[in-house]
Amino acid sequence: MEFSTSPVISCEDGVSEINSTTGMDDIIKWWDSLSVLLKSCFTTTRVDLEVPKQDSESIIMWTVSSTADILASGDGKCRDQVMRYVADDLLGLQILLQNMEEGNNIGTKKRESISKVLRELVNPKHGKLRATIINQGIELNYLPKSIKILKDLLRHSSNCKIPEEMEIVESTIVNFLWFLSAIATNDSSFARHVRDMLKVKFFHSEVYKKIFFAKSASHYPLLKILRQLSKNDDTASILGKEGVMTTIRKSFSLVGTTPGGKLLIIMDILSQLTKKKTNSTRFQKAGLLVKVMQVFSNWELWRGQGLLRLSKFLISTYNHVARTPSGRKAIIKCDAILQIRKFCDACPSERSFDEVLMRISGLVATCYHKDILPLDKVESPIVFQVPDAVMKVQDCGSSSDDEGSDDGDEDDDKSDDNGSDDDVASSDDSGDKDKNNDNQSSDDDMEPLKVRSKLKLSTRRSSTGDHQQSLPSNMQRQSISSQDSKLDSYKKFFTEFEVTKNGLFHRKVTETKSTPMAMSLASLVDENLNETSKPKGIPRSEHKYSWITDNKDCEYVYWTSITELRRQYSIVANSINHVAPFVKIPYPDFAFAYSQKSVENMLPTTDRALLRSKIISYISRTVGGESFKPKVIYSLDSLLTNTEENSSAKQKPLRNRDEKEIGNYNKRLGLEFESRFESGNLRKAIQVGERDYDLLITSDVNSRHHNQWFYFQVSNTVNDKMYTFNIINCTKTNSLFNYGMQPLYYSVTDATKGKAGWQRSGHSICYYKNGYKCATSKKRNCSKVYHTLSFSLSFAHKGDIVYIAYHLPYPYTRLMVELNAMLKASESRDDIIVKYDTLCQSLNKNEVPLLTITSQLDERSVNTREIIFLTSRVHPGESNANWVMKGILEFLLFGKTSHVQALLKKYVFKIVPMLNVEGVINGCHRCGLTSEDLNRCWKMPSEILHPTIFHTKMLIEYCCKILNLTPALYCDLHGHSRRKNCFFYGCSFSKSWQNKDKLELDDSKCLLSLPESMDRISSAFCLSYCNYDVRKSRETTARVAVWRDYRIPRSYTLECSYCGFDRGQFKGIAFGTNHLLEIGKDLCKSCLEL
């Protein structure tokens, strides 16, 4: 059995090489050894041993047929021994194939025996050894050999006159086809090679047609071969021209309609072939639509996986056919839809069938022309003239990836392992190759949306960027700060470190602090604004606003009159620049709303039955025709084009009159919608039932993506009736709304009755794939679809005004008013330095605040003080990040001395509380005004296009280069839409995608100390969710960029769920403002333990 010296044959060498290098001696030796092995097998099993005649030909003959017998036998031990021997190296299979190839020279009987051996070698019962044989077949370049063998066998069979001999030849053919189909099924290049050898026609006409119809034993292997050919675009198209549809139609009658594997393969073949439009036309012409319906009419006889696959293949085929008008017509005309609808009603309850139902809803939508969103264009109607010659829309993260990774979170795919089993909206199973089609048609998604510039500034972000990417990090650092003189200009943000002319430190930097610019505009404000003198929302005793929600940790409590705060709110709201149109100030923000209750439970995970019933009712409603004529109630697009509306809206100062307007109920009107206010983003509301509304949210400015955040107002409510809202253009593939999250709800009437605040509300909540195609593509076969968030609400009051949001809003205006009040509150303190600076102007010229907080410095302490950088809200939809930031600021400014003093004596806090000011103002979810994800711009931020990122990075650069102080911590605050609790992402050299990083040593104590102390302190924190991978796709995020460029070892992202706790004492509780503020405090406390 030692054949270590046998020739090594590589794929490229091909057939001739094998023949010439395999000497006759090798072959004889191989047969000899095999026959010895077989004899021992027979002896041990005491089977009667017929000793062959002593000439070598007879021994070989005996050996071959015995091998076939043993491989087919049930004697596992001998079978394995023989199998191992043959699979030991390439030589065995090579000799067998070589003998087959020698044609009838070796004798009909012997060839049949060899074919039996080949068939047995690929029998699935041999497991791993079978895989070895298959790989050997591929290595031996089996295809040309096989074609030659098949041709020869076919010739032999047609020339054969003796019936017995003919039978042997046919059995040889069938055996050989089994062998071939097994390898072909595992050879991804099979179809391509058949095409290159121009043998598609041979396989279809010579092999398939001739044998399939003559020999039922050949059905399985032939169908498997045909399936392989149908999976390739080119061979599928040749097959179509060759009349494969007619062949399949005939095949159906041979296979029958009883459930079974052969029928499944035929259905699979059709779902593959019809991917080509020409083939789906041929499919219809061949009358196959009726045939597949006949097959499916027996669906009740199918079980489990078989039924699942059958229905998937069928719906796939229908979806392909439905791409053309005639196909859609045909599907409806032959009642295929009605058949499927019946299937829906009785569809098995297993989770795996949820996906089938979703595909059916997509098919129904396509057939009834309900697959394009009811919008004239998908792009956001809110357009900003980006100061760049041509601004390419980067659909950050969504361009080349699957739909799954177009996620609002930092590290979305990491979260896949969490509950992906529960993912009712999970994408296609691997067996279905629909995705190939998506890839073809996704090009449109990447088409740049050109926004012409008025300004024609010459800054091109990428002009040096690409080249910089490849430079080592220290070089990059140099290049970023090639504007070294510019770096000097950041000195003003670090006055606390400055020595004055007389050699003293600024004893009290607070004296130089500025206040938000908007505050100085007070004198310009219209008197009309002063309607806020008597806020009804808060009882008189509470007409002051406390900055501290929970003062057990806080020593300094500062109160401001709510009237004064509202006055300031109006001032700021009327002075900010916005691209989106505003007509009012949103009440909850104007009332500085918190969560109404301190404890709110999450809902149980969405019941799949609910989800199913929503999908099935959608299908029924669409198929059965709708009784209610849809009515557009609100359309931002029309409001924007209505010039009269626009100019009157612009002239009015923004205010809030909700308290005066509640209670007005107009019986003739239904529910009314509005979202033209800061952070609002409703685009369209369509009434589709008496109290059912389809809603569309506005994509980010200049974009057609990132639909997740929502914030809008409804009014003219009826009490105690159930309303259903379907947000039909969500773009994420899954959502915590299926896992217990509820939308936020704020009633103005409740507020005036003393129950102010946001509450989690809504029931029958589910999030699912709907039938609307992502109309970014004009091609109908794009199967990337939108998702619907559906929830039902009832209102407690008639004529109420209610605000509904994705998460607890925290707009820019509120930030500025609160910062101002906090600064005022800390003015009297001389133990701490609280400094407000305008870091820069945002793209649309709003001021971006920077805060510096530390305790008073003296000559001694300035040398020991470290810097902590905190940033937040780079993703505007992640409002929870700002609540955590508010918790941090409250703690640092008003926290108890015992905790805080040590912290402020140790560190100087540099805080940019809102990185994406523009996104927040204009109701975006992911981007700012340039439709770029600002957390993918940190490598080479543009001063013009990404000013907040640019200047924040320069601040860090100033610390490192000029002050020579590497920050002790950088942390960027985010929100997470798919996981619960809060957790960190960090950067570890050993977990980097770059090999050179792995040469560096991690200081794991340093890296892990913050997560570990957070784990001890915060009940919301989940250590096991933390992740320290450095992935290529994250190189441009804040966390990785500052870690790499400035070597800040503690560089983190704090991710905080939109939803709530799934562990510990608060398990099942939804996050409210109190919890988010607490997380901020806990983060500060953890910093003490660094």
Ligand SMILES: [Zn+2]
């Ligand atoms: Zn984020």
